[in-house]
Amino acid sequence: MTIRIxxxxxxxxxxxxxxxxxxxxxxLPRLRIGKNKIIAYILLAIGMIALIFSTAYVSxxxxxxxxxxxxxxxxxxxxxxxxxxxxxxxxxxxxxxLADIDQIITELKYEGKGVYLPPKYLRNIxxxxxxxxxxxxxxxxxxxxxxxxxxxxxNPDGACMIPPGLALSKLFEKELGISFTKVDVRYLEDNLxxxxxxxxxIAEDVKIETEGNIFSVEISGSIYNDFCQEAxxxxxxxxxxxxxxxxxxxxxxxxxxxxxxxIEKEEPxxxxxxxxxxxxxxxxx
Amino acid sequence: MMxxxxxxxxxxxxxxxxxxxxxxxxELISPHxxxxxxxxxxxxxxxxxxxxxxLFLITVAIRIIGIxxxx
Numbered sequence: 001m002t003i004r005i006x007x008x009x010x011x012x013x014x015x016x017x018x019x020x021x022x023x024x025x026x027x028l029p030r031l032r033i034g035k036n037k038i039i040a041y042i043l044l045a046i047g048m049i050a051l052i053f054s055t056a057y058v059s060x061x062x063x064x065x066x067x068x069x070x071x072x073x074x075x076x077x078x079x080x081x082x083x084x085x086x087x088x089x090x091x092x093x094x095x096x097x098l099a100d101i102d103q104i105i106t107e108l109k110y111e112g113k114g115v116y117l118p119p120k121y122l123r124n125i126x127x128x129x130x131x132x133x134x135x136x137x138x139x140x141x142x143x144x145x146x147x148x149x150x151x152x153x154x155n156p157d158g159a160c161m162i163p164p165g166l167a168l169s170k171l172f173e174k175e176l177g178i179s180f181t182k183v184d185v186r187y188l189e190d191n192l193x194x195x196x197x198x199x200x201x202i203a204e205d206v207k208i209e210t211e212g213n214i215f216s217v218e219i220s221g222s223i224y225n226d227f228c229q230e231a232x233x234x235x236x237x238x239x240x241x242x243x244x245x246x247x248x249x250x251x252x253x254x255x256x257x258x259x260x261x262x263i264e265k266e267e268p269x270x271x272x273x274x275x276x277x278x279x280x281x282x283x284x285x
Numbered sequence: 286m287m288x289x290x291x292x293x294x295x296x297x298x299x300x301x302x303x304x305x306x307x308x309x310x311x312e313l314i315s316p317h318x319x320x321x322x323x324x325x326x327x328x329x330x331x332x333x334x335x336x337x338x339x340l341f342l343i344t345v346a347i348r349i350i351g352i353x354x355x356x
Binding site for chain 1: 333
């Protein structure tokens with residue numbers, strides 16, 4: 001990697017110019033939010049004046065104008081408060097940490113599929129852990145061993161990691177106003193589509209089907225499509241622990257069912273749809 | 286003399302029109318806005334629509350109570 005040092009004063013001024021342009025770009029969204037608020041306050045002020053004049057001159061038209069302006073001013077202030085960020089920003093922020101996990105799994109030569117452990121394995125039941133066994137078909141670790149909160153386990157050989165979708169699944173809980181430890185799989189089947197489409201506006205359509213121990217989710221028009229496409233290039237992520245959205249659903253499923261969960265299949269189908277299949281593992285008593 | 290020019294029925298009509306506009310907008314608005322400069326929180330828009338509808342219904346209830354008690 002080389003670092004270029006500016007040789008002439010001209011190059012310095014160009015850098016300054018670039019810097020100021022960048023600063024302008026950075027301050028633009030703040031200006032936009034400010035403009036909305038300014039417009040809202042102007043509407044409120046004019047509305048109040050119109051309302052006062054309407055009572056002074058006993059004019060119904062002025063009163064309607066005043067009421068309307070006050071209403072729209074208040075509405076703009078109320079409905080325009082949420083913050084939005086560009087999708088590309090989200091993608092580029094999260095991808096590096098996924099690449100990190102992929103590199104660690106590749107380096108350790110772990111071949112097993114990630115198993116999302118249910119709350120009984122964890123010290124903090126609201127948390128989440130994915131166990132990645134070193135070899136395929138290995139047994140699950142004992143709850144006492146996982147509760148020690150070590151990253152690398154020896155019996156069976158594998159690693160316990162924080163799932164990439166854990167924070168997203170906590171956001172699901174916050175939005176639904178309930179902990180997934182207190183609900184069952186049926187609740188997820190009923191509420192996740194509405195949450196994805198209307199609540200968080202993550203996807204255009206979501207279909208969930210349960211058949212025995214198999215839980216299938218089909219997501220259409222997801223905002224994570226581009227991100228997942230990039231994540232699929234990381235060989236271990238999709239095959240082992242899944243991309244953040246698949247991982248978040250797996251975390252929710254492990255909590256709700258109380259059973260370990262494996263992402264069996266995660267593949268894109270036609271028209272930007274993604275099909276994810278989970279398997280709930282029956283534990284031997 | 287200062288006097289507010291609108292009666293309860295004027296406000297009731299105004300609330301009815303506003304709540305219809307807001308309810309339709311809140312239902313028809315797409316969750317995928319694309320590149321726009323107006324950032325709208327859909328949930329809050331729906332809340333505002335429901336509040337105005339409720340206010341309208343309250344004015345209707347007042348009217349009904351008025352009719353019943355006067356007869």
